Amino acid sequence: MRxxxxxxxxxxxxxxxxxxxxxxxxxxxxxxxxxxxxxxHGPVPLVDVDEVPDxxxxxxxxxxxxxxxxxxxxxxxxxxxxxxxxxxxxxxKTYSYVCPAEAGGFNGITPFATAAVTGVPVIDADxxxxxxxxxxxxxxxxxxxxxxxxxxxxxxxNAMYLTSETNVxxxxxxxxxxxxxxxxxxxxxxxxxxxxAKQRLVRNAITLAEDLGRAIxxxxxxxxxxxxxxxxxxxxxxxxxxxVEEVERRNEGGWTVGKAHxxxxxxxxxxxxxxxxxxxxLAAERDGRVIATTPDLIMTMEIDSGEPIPAxxxxxxxxxxxxxxxxxxxxRTEAGIRIAGPRHFGYDLDYRPxxxxxx
Amino acid sequence: xxxxxxxxxxxTNTDAxxxxxxxxxxxxxxxxxxxxxxxxxxxxxxxxHAVDADEVASVFIGTTHFINAIAQGRELGxxxxxxxxxxxxxxxxxxxxxxxxxxxxxGGVYVCAGGAQFxxxxxxxxxxxxxxxxxxxxxxxxVRHVALSSIFSTVNPEPxxxxxxxxxxxxxxxxxxxxxxxxxxxxxxxxxxxxxxxxLLDLAGRVIDGLEDVVAGAGISAxxxxxxxxxxxxxxxxxxxxxxxxxxxxxTNSMRGAALLTGIDHxxxxxxxxxxxxxxxxxxxxxxESTVAMSLAGVRSNFRIPDVLSLALGGGTHVAEDGATxxxxxxxxxxxxEARVFGGDTxxxxxxxxxxxxxxxxxxxxxxxxxxxxxxxxxDIASDRLVRAIDKxxxxxxxxxxxxxxxxxxxxxxxxxxxxxxxxxxxxxxxxVGAAFAEAGGEIDRVYALEGTTRAAALESAKAEAIARxxxxxxxxxxxxxxxxxxxxxxxxPGGGAVHIRxxxxxxxxxxxxxxxxx
Numbered sequence: 011m012r013x014x015x016x017x018x019x020x021x022x023x024x025x026x027x028x029x030x031x032x033x034x035x036x037x038x039x040x041x042x043x044x045x046x047x048x049x050x051h052g053p054v055p056l057v058d059v060d061e062v063p064d065x066x067x068x069x070x071x072x073x074x075x076x077x078x079x080x081x082x083x084x085x086x087x088x089x090x091x092x093x094x095x096x097x098x099x100x101x102x103k104t105y106s107y108v109c110p111a112e113a114g115g116f117n118g119i120t121p122f123a124t125a126a127v128t129g130v131p132v133i134d135a136d137x138x139x140x141x142x143x144x145x146x147x148x149x150x151x152x153x154x155x156x157x158x159x160x161x162x163x164x165x166x167x168n169a170m171y172l173t174s175e176t177n178v179x180x181x182x183x184x185x186x187x188x189x190x191x192x193x194x195x196x197x198x199x200x201x202x203x204x205x206x207a208k209q210r211l212v213r214n215a216i217t218l219a220e221d222l223g224r225a226i227x228x229x230x231x232x233x234x235x236x237x238x239x240x241x242x243x244x245x246x247x248x249x250x251x252x253x254v255e256e257v258e259r260r261n262e263g264g265w266t267v268g269k270a271h272x273x274x275x276x277x278x279x280x281x282x283x284x285x286x287x288x289x290x291x292l293a294a295e296r297d298g299r300v301i302a303t304t305p306d307l308i309m310t311m312e313i314d315s316g317e318p319i320p321a322x323x324x325x326x327x328x329x330x331x332x333x334x335x336x337x338x339x340x341x342r343t344e345a346g347i348r349i350a351g352p353r354h355f356g357y358d359l360d361y362r363p364x365x366x367x368x369x
Numbered sequence: 370x371x372x373x374x375x376x377x378x379x380x381t382n383t384d385a386x387x388x389x390x391x392x393x394x395x396x397x398x399x400x401x402x403x404x405x406x407x408x409x410x411x412x413x414x415x416x417x418h419a420v421d422a423d424e425v426a427s428v429f430i431g432t433t434h435f436i437n438a439i440a441q442g443r444e445l446g447x448x449x450x451x452x453x454x455x456x457x458x459x460x461x462x463x464x465x466x467x468x469x470x471x472x473x474x475x476g477g478v479y480v481c482a483g484g485a486q487f488x489x490x491x492x493x494x495x496x497x498x499x500x501x502x503x504x505x506x507x508x509x510x511x512v513r514h515v516a517l518s519s520i521f522s523t524v525n526p527e528p529x530x531x532x533x534x535x536x537x538x539x540x541x542x543x544x545x546x547x548x549x550x551x552x553x554x555x556x557x558x559x560x561x562x563x564x565x566x567x568x569l570l571d572l573a574g575r576v577i578d579g580l581e582d583v584v585a586g587a588g589i590s591a592x593x594x595x596x597x598x599x600x601x602x603x604x605x606x607x608x609x610x611x612x613x614x615x616x617x618x619x620x621t622n623s624m625r626g627a628a629l630l631t632g633i634d635h636x637x638x639x640x641x642x643x644x645x646x647x648x649x650x651x652x653x654x655x656x657x658e659s660t661v662a663m664s665l666a667g668v669r670s671n672f673r674i675p676d677v678l679s680l681a682l683g684g685g686t687h688v689a690e691d692g693a694t695x696x697x698x699x700x701x702x703x704x705x706x707e708a709r710v711f712g713g714d715t716x717x718x719x720x721x722x723x724x725x726x727x728x729x730x731x732x733x734x735x736x737x738x739x740x741x742x743x744x745x746x747x748x749d750i751a752s753d754r755l756v757r758a759i760d761k762x763x764x765x766x767x768x769x770x771x772x773x774x775x776x777x778x779x780x781x782x783x784x785x786x787x788x789x790x791x792x793x794x795x796x797x798x799x800x801x802v803g804a805a806f807a808e809a810g811g812e813i814d815r816v817y818a819l820e821g822t823t824r825a826a827a828l829e830s831a832k833a834e835a836i837a838r839x840x841x842x843x844x845x846x847x848x849x850x851x852x853x854x855x856x857x858x859x860x861x862x863p864g865g866g867a868v869h870i871r872x873x874x875x876x877x878x879x880x881x882x883x884x885x886x887x888x
Contacts, residue, residue: 039460039557042460042464042465042557043459043460046459046460046464076487078487078554079487081554081555081556081557082487082520082521082523082554082555082556083454083484083486083487083492083520083521083556084454084458084459084460084520084556084557085459085460086455086457086458086459086460087459088457088459165455166455192486192487192492193486193487233757233760233761256828256854257855258824258856259857259858260858261487261488261858262858314676323555325853325855326851326853326854326855327658327673327852327853
């Protein structure tokens with residue numbers, strides 16, 4: 011167990027932007043939300059999954075919606091503190107730990123806001139090792155874990171309780187409700203026991219985000235390349251270096267969807283890159299050939315500062331490195347590729363690991 | 370032959386140059402005055418004796434006065450921030466500001482029900498009664514500037530526009546800055562820029578009144594234009610309402626000036642001023658821009674501004690008697706009284722450089738007693754900082770030229786290990802030269818109905834129109850280019866959807882008779 015204070019939060023926020031793989035929502039906003047909660051209620055304990063008793067009840071806390079919405083319609087503590095109580099009221103159980111569903115993006119941080127207010131610890135793990143746009147795309151799904159009972163709370167005070175037959179059904183219902191709420195709501199989802207968590211979750215995901223954030227910060231301080239530091243840390247591949255020429259982006263169906271088109275710089279001069287996104291980056295296409303796909307992580311980072319740039323922020327004229335990072339081994343299984351691979355998102359392609367595909 | 374005048378109002382000096390094409394005809398320098406204008410008058414007088422005021426076709430002014438006011442928390446108005454959203458809010462306006470600045474500017478934060486959803490539909494019905502109550506509280510608090518923001522006002526500005534009407538009724542004496550006119554998507558950043566704009570309005574009014582008087586008083590009837598953050602210019606009337614658009618123009622002007630004075634299009638530029646050295650990079654003759662979340666005096670912004678690293682090392686920077694510490698304090702404006710070479714008692718970086726023989730400034734004899742060890746230590750510290758900043762600014766390890774400009778530029782002659790640096794003639798007035806070469810811009814900011822057309826076609830048409838506007842404003846059709854383009858789909862509007870397109874084009878002035886976009 012260790013305490014997460016404001017400095018650690020800043021590193022986690024930076025690193026979780028990389029793990030967000032273009033989506034997950036702006037961790038800066040999540041960091042402010044958690045920071046305010048920590049300032050008022052004190053630091054939050056972060057525990058290793060092995061410290062959690064097998065019979066303890068735990069649950070993911072996450073915000074659902076379009077990242078492009080989150081930077082305007084700013085999250086409120088009310089919903090992130092309140093959603094846990096809504097689930098407890100619904101199930102009659104007490105949840106003694108919270109955990110991020112995704113260590114990538116805004117949702118890598120939101121459990122800290124819930125934890126600071128309610129006094130429960132956060133578990134150093136997540137259900138993705140990255141961010142994904144749909145509720146069923148978590149490692150517990152691979153082991154038969156159920157997303158419901160779940161509770162959802164929006165800023166208008168609407169609460170929804172849901173039980174459903176499959177995780178895909180609950181994604182459909184929750185997505186419809188999120189659109190009705192204005193494309194952002196807090197959920198407490200995938201209730202599970204400590205024993206289940208030990209089998210099903212991606213361990214040390216928050217520590218990984220913190221390490222990546224620290225690697226970027228230290229590379230900047232040492233005047234070395236933060237992009238190289240991230241590639242070295244995660245055995246990643248530099249997919250492209252270029253300048254953004256056009257961004258197509260819309261908030262649709264509860265997601266931020268579109269493409270970013272780039273023209274090459276340096277060694278990539280004369281070549282083109284298109285990054286496709288649905289909240290997260292799903293595919294990277296170089297000169298018409300796809301060279302990386304989900305579930306591997308595709309991230310754009312500012313060339314010099316290494317500042318990770320999510321899909322909702324990328325703009326005309328930005329000079330970016332497009333990096334591909336291998337996903338957690340949970341996803342490189344047959345079941346993982348079936349639910350989170352390129353075909354799930356409508357790309358008629360076989361998944362191949364980024365380190366082979368980009369060659 | 371038509372001439373142009375470039376004026377740079379810096380934190381320490383006000384410079385004026387007269388240019389005939391790219392040739393510097395004459396340059397003059399005066400200390401920046403607290404009221405800004407008397408410094409300009411002195412500098413202008415210094416150049417006008419050599420040329421005929423009737424031959425001046427345009428006057429370009431760049432100033433760091435507004436960003437300095439923010440950085441130092443001086444001469445700022447108090448601002449009431451009003452947000453239309455769902456109360457209560459957790460992430461309030463100014464939540465991520467430095468305390469020092471917030472204490473000066475924060476004139477109360479108010480949240481009223483209102484705002485829009487991402488698709489433009491209402492988020493909450495506008496709480497008009499609540500807003501009138503807020504207005505009464507603002508009136509009672511004595512705050513006279515309001516920054517108004519509304520969630521998704523970039524998609525649907527109507528709630529913000531209606532709220533402005535109500536606030537004007539209730540607060541007829543107050544200024545109201547509406548966030549949609551200042552910034553783009555990203556509520557905290559847009560709001561911060563809106564609040565800073567409101568805080569600068571009184572100062573902007575005073576400074577611009579003074580500018581008009583002083584230029585007219587000098588017998589110049591040519592148009593007067595102010596540099597903007599993006600390297601284009603605006604009229605003084607627009608600058609009165611939107612001073613925030615000038616605050617990052619200083620680095621743009623100094624880097625453009627460095628490129629113009631040397632003819633070098635790719636390089637690192639070090640601008641040595643009285644308080645800081647700013648290190649940036651030019652590519653293709655223009656400053657490299659920052660990407661996300663650049664800080665303006667510690668406040669996050671999503672403006673497009675040059676990527677500059679500021680070191681606390683300038684001519685007025687304090688140096689300890691033993692040379693073991695350099696800065697960060699500076700005597701700033703008072704260098705001509707406080708520095709030893711000017712007869713003062715404070716050991717400054719200027720004194721160290723003069724003692725090392727960099728340049729004959731003031732009275733070199735006044736620093737002959739500074740111990741050699743002190744000089745060596747201080748110069749080593751300065752060298753470490755500069756070498757590191759220059760390395761960081763370079764894109765690659767390849768050798769690219771380092772151009773030094775600014776009033777303190779010659780001081781770097783004494784600094785070891787910098788390699789070959791280029792200090793061009795007139796380096797001390799590079800900002801004023803850069804200001805005089807600001808560009809003409811054209812902008813399109815409009816909603817396009819997509820009935821019978823496509824987003825791509827609408828974007829192309831907007832780009833063509835922005836280019837035409839830039840050309841109308843005086844840009845050379847051969848050199849005009851698109852500098853920014855973005856579009857936001859508006860799915861809530863009937864008729865097959867619509868798209869909000871913002872495109873900017875810019876190019877160098879074709880002739881010197883500048884008639885900028887009329888708003």
